[in-house]
Amino acid sequence: MVRFLVRRISLIVVTLLVVSLAIFLVTEVLPGDVASMILGQGATPSNLAAVREQLGLDRPAPARYLSWIANAAQGDLGDSYVQRRPIVDIVKGRLGNSLILAGFAFLMAVPTAILLGVWAGIKRDSLGDQVISIGSLVAISLPEFVTGVLLMVVFASTLHWLPSSSVLLPGTTPLDRPQILILPALTLTGVLLAYVMRMTRANVIEVMQSHYVRTAILKGLPMRRVIFRHVLPNALLPTISIVAMNVGWMLGGLIIVENVFSYPGIGRLLLTSIQGRDVPLLQAVALLIAATYAVSNLLADLSYSILNPRIRLS
Amino acid sequence: MTTTQTNNAPLMEVENLSVTFFTPAGAVRAVRDVSLQVQRNEVLGIVGESGCGKSTVGYAMMGYLPGTTRLGGSIRFEGQDITNISATELRKLRGNTIGMVYQDPTTSLNPVMRVGPQVEEVLRQHTRLSREQARNRTAELFESVGLAGPRRIGRRYPHELSGGQQQRGLIAMALACDPHLLIMDEPTTGLDVTTEATILDLILDLKDRVNAGIILITHNLGVVARGADRVAVMYAGHVVEQGPVRTIFKNPRHPYTAGLISCVPQPVTHEGEDHVLRNIPGSVYSAQEETKDACLFASRCPMATAQCTASAPPVVDAGDGHLSKCFYWEQVNSDVWSAAETTQSQAKDPNAAPILTVKGLHHFYGTPRRRFVFFGPIVGRPVRAVVNVDLAVKPGQTLGVVGESGSGKTTLARNVVGLIHRTSGDIKLQGEDLGPGVEDRAKGQRSAIRMVFQNPTSSLNPKLPVSHALMRPLKKFQGLKGPEARERAAALLQAVGLEPGHLDRLPGELSGGQQQRVALAATFAGKADLIVADEAVSALDVSVQAQVLNLLKQHQQEAGTSYIFISHDLGVVRYVSDDILVMYAGHVAESGPRNSVLRPPSHPYTEALLSAAPAPDPDAVPTRIRLPGTVPTLRQAFTGCFFAGRCPRKVGDICDTTPPPAQQGPDAPSHVIYCHIPAEQLKELQLQRSNGKQDEVSISA
Structure with missing residues (x-):
């Protein structure tokens, strides 16, 4: 187990190094000049040079990469060009907001998805199953910016049940006004819910046809017990990896959803940093998203091995 | 469980059972017309090729026929017709008064649940035992099916047990509530010969111990010959013949039965002239075909006449409860099946330069x-x-x-x-x-x-x-x-x-x-x-297996091709081989000309394999050499003999410390046995055993 953890964590470190290099290279070729963005159109060449020197942009790229990554490893992500304050401070609050939104969506989506999936799998080919299956196909096919706007039109503009924008006043957290979370979370949930549901349904159907479920039925057990003791523990195992894979999808979704609803999270930050050519901020956010993805996969593998006696990590 | 049966009523009585599955590909007539009975303390064997409906009959008795099914006839268990009882009542029978054992133990156990609780669950469902009592009873059950260290076994997951142990666990599960009827669907298929022998021993032992009727469904005639009291032979969803096991094997009254028996390679211990396997040509009448008013076996039958295709034969009683569904039952004998044509085999040179x-x-x-x-x-x-x-x-x-x-x-x-x-x-x-x-x-x-x-x-x-x-x-x-x-x-x-x-x-x-x-x-x-x-x-039915084996032999005679023929079935290997190589744990245990290897002296491992193979002959005297456990997975070189860990004839420390020498057999110079026991002594011991004398294995070192 320890050996597995050491191996996996070193693998994550290597992954993040590769990702950081990719991020750095991409930001290098990004069009636009930071100095002219900061100083505006009328800046003189000497002023521009001074700003560049101040930001360290005159140094060769490899040197800049190395010092960036060395500082990041120590927890110092540098300063934002635009906001002129430490990135760590900017990111902290935003990351918290995003995690709240993602966690809220996750808690809504996963249990519902599993419940629906199990039900549809057991009642295979029934009307309910077909409605659920078609509904999930629709949910998968619609991109977030469509579902988001649709929900906004229905629940905010027409019914006036929920706020259409999820802007936060400075100094407050989303938990002070939880109702602003509902629409973005619902939007975010769609795809995740549909995916996990479809996989759960497929697994339940497969397990229902297995020999050991036949054994359980022919033991004379009531159907309820067959499902809870024999079908679910086996059918839900693969769901864990599906959920982990979809965390990555959800992180991508966050960027869109946060922008649609103007929610102050890490996704919106990523977009503002791109628009403002705020390279250090952009790099930090991208790296953070990659790290979250890697860690969630590790957690999925760990929980899978704990729940599956056939797998012993070494 | 209240039963209203009278004493002489059969435990299970199936009458004119038909089962049709409706699949997207069309109707599958798995069972067309089956009538049979089982009494308590009786083992009924059901045999036939795959696709004949054997297992469907077994599952129908459990009221378990998934999908869209049409069922005809009746299945009466202790007087109750289980084709039309409620789901709740069915559940009270399953696992309680009717127990079932399945073909593939590995997939029949829940992989993420420990083995003990899987048995306890049955007890908790059908009895009033407390958690603690159920656990103790499970340990007793495990012990009674020959699982050593029952508590430890109960805490294992299925994948931590060998195939034989898993099957014992499933048998314990079926026995948990003292069933009145035990249905075993191919309980030894897929297990190694050595494991098969030990499981079969257990089943036979159960027959005397539990006061239950047993239905033994298998395609293996050897298993039925050893285990069953009565046999029902199924073909294309019909029982074509049924009767006492000796009568069925010695005096079959249906050409299909006679054909099945003559398809099986002779038992390995059989001395005498080489015989040629008979073939049943063609394949089983498809379950997708309509039932016709004719004998469905006619297209493959050597005795078929116009009468056979014009009307279905009635069930006739050949005396002594021996029933046959054939117009010409009186004329059936083992010669109705002509031998496959073979050219006279050319003399093979045992000293030819190897290819x-x-x-x-x-x-x-x-x-x-x-x-x-x-x-x-x-x-x-x-x-x-x-x-x-x-x-x-x-x-x-x-x-x-x-x-x-x-x-x-x-x-x-x-x-x-x-x-x-x-x-x-x-x-x-x-x-x-x-x-x-x-x-x-x-x-x-x-x-x-x-x-x-x-x-x-x-x-x-x-x-x-x-x-x-x-x-x-x-x-x-x-x-x-x-x-x-x-x-x-x-x-x-x-x-x-x-x-x-x-x-x-x-x-x-x-x-x-x-x-x-x-x-x-x-x-x-x-x-x-x-x-x-x-x-x-290995994956083929006996009838098809015989076709393929004969084809291989014929091709060899015509084209002079050499074969390396790998099989776990000694009967089959004996039938096709000139030389035999016996392997254990990656090592050669014994090799040499076929007859030298199969006759004493043999390596103790060869002897165990020979003794494990069930002969399709109810009069065969079972020899009781049993190998417990499985072949070890080796990551280290053996210090002594590779077989010492399981050898029934182990002589002492020398087996653990010194690799066995290669000994030459007495009959042929190319016969080599890797064993510490001198060849003459091995021969003596093995002859003694086959003469039925108990023996003490010793070595004069």
Whole structure:
């Protein structure tokens, strides 16, 4: 187990190094000049040079990469060009907001998805199953910016049940006004819910046809017990990896959803940093998203091995 | 459980049962007309080829027929017709008064649940035992089915048990609530011969211990001959014959039964002239066909007349409860099946120069490779799959290789063919070195060795027609062009008993037996000098197995091809082989001419294998040499004898400390036995045992 953890964590470190290099290279070729963005159109060449020197942009790229990554490893992500304050401070609050939104969506989506999936799998080919299956196909096919706007039109503009924008006043957290979370979370949930549901349904159907479920039925057990003791523990195992894979999808979704609803999270930050050519901020956010993805996969593998006696990590 | 049965009513009575499944591909008439009875303290064997409806009858008795099904007739258990009782009442029978044991123990146990709780669950459902009492009772049950350390076993997960242990666990589960009826669906199929023997012993022991009726469903006539009191023979959803086991085997009154019996290779201990296996031509009447007013077996029957296709035969009583569904039951005898045509076998020269020699072959799996510290899999010590194997195959002759699963047979075959790269050792074909992999070998060498695999369904490309499999070797190795190749391919199909019309079929449209014949034809097409057949007939029904075996023998006589024939079935190996190599845990235990290996003196492992194989003869005296456990997976070299851990004739410390010497057998110089017990003494001990005397194994060291 320890050996597995050491191996996996070193693998994550290597992954993040590769990702950081990719991020750095991409930001290098990004069009636009930071100095002219900061100083505006009328800046003189000497002023521009001074700003560049101040930001360290005159140094060769490899040197800049190395010092960036060395500082990041120590927890110092540098300063934002635009906001002129430490990135760590900017990111902290935003990351918290995003995690709240993602966690809220996750808690809504996963249990519902599993419940629906199990039900549809057991009642295979029934009307309910077909409605659920078609509904999930629709949910998968619609991109977030469509579902988001649709929900906004229905629940905010027409019914006036929920706020259409999820802007936060400075100094407050989303938990002070939880109702602003509902629409973005619902939007975010769609795809995740549909995916996990479809996989759960497929697994339940497969397990229902297995020999050991036949054994359980022919033991004379009531159907309820067959499902809870024999079908679910086996059918839900693969769901864990599906959920982990979809965390990555959800992180991508966050960027869109946060922008649609103007929610102050890490996704919106990523977009503002791109628009403002705020390279250090952009790099930090991208790296953070990659790290979250890697860690969630590790957690999925760990929980899978704990729940599956056939797998012993070494 | 309240029962209202009178004392002489049968425990289970099935009358005119028919079961039809409705599938998207059409109606499947799995059971057409079955009537049978089982009493308490009686074992009823149900036999027949696959697709005859045996298992469906078993599951129907459990009220378990999934999908859209139409059921006719009645199934009365203790007076209650279970075809129309409520789900709740059915649940009270299942696992309680009717227990069931399944074919594949590995997949029949819940993989994420410990074995103990899986049994406790049955007890908790049907009895008022407390959690603690259920746990104790489970331990007792495990003990009673021969699981040592029952509490420890109960805490294991299924994958931590061997196949034999899993099956014992399932039997314990079926016995948990003292069932009145025990249904066993192919309980020993898929297990090694040695494990099969121990499970069969357990079933027979249960018959005396539990006061229950037992239904033993199997395709293995040997199992029925040893285990059953009465036998029902099923064909195409009908019971075509039923009666007491001795009568059925000695005096069959249906040509199908007579045919099945003559398809099975003679028991390995059988002395005397070589016989030729009889064939039942064709394949089972398809369950998708309508039931006709005719004998459904007529198309394959050598005795069929116009009457057989004009009307269905009635059930006749041949006396003594012996029922047959044949118009000509009085004329049935074992000669109704003509032997396959064989040309007089040419005298084989036991001293011919070998076509293939293997010297000092080693194959280790998972040899550590150079790798980055954190990435590649962590490779422990390599598994020693084949250790120091020598063998020789003579031209036009067959070397049979036997051993339990895990003994290294397949690894050996793959090394010879070049599918995997040997760790060390030499392989020579006609005196010339063979490279480790096919890619290292000359074109001529590649076409000289061909392989036939166990599972034809997965070794033929499902998307390409049969012609592709046959024409490819013809074009590649014999340089034939399109039309020529097609013509030759058609001829090959006819040689294996198929039609040229089969050329354009997809493998999926053929039956398993037909597919294996296509695979054989493709192998013959390459004009190989040596064919390596790895369990090539294991997945086939006895009738088809006999067809394929005879085909192999016939081809050998015509083309002079040599075979390496790998099988776990000693009867089959005996039938086709000139020489036999017995493998255990990657080592050669014994090798030599067939009759020398099969007759005493034999290696104790060979002796155990011989004794484990159930003979299709109810009068055969069962010999009780049993090997517990399974073949070990070896990561370290043995300090002593490779077989010491399971040897029933172990003589002492010498077996653990010193590798056994190679001894020459008395009859043939090429007969080699790796054992510490001197050959003369082995012979004496084994003759004593077969004469029924108890023996004490000792060595004068």
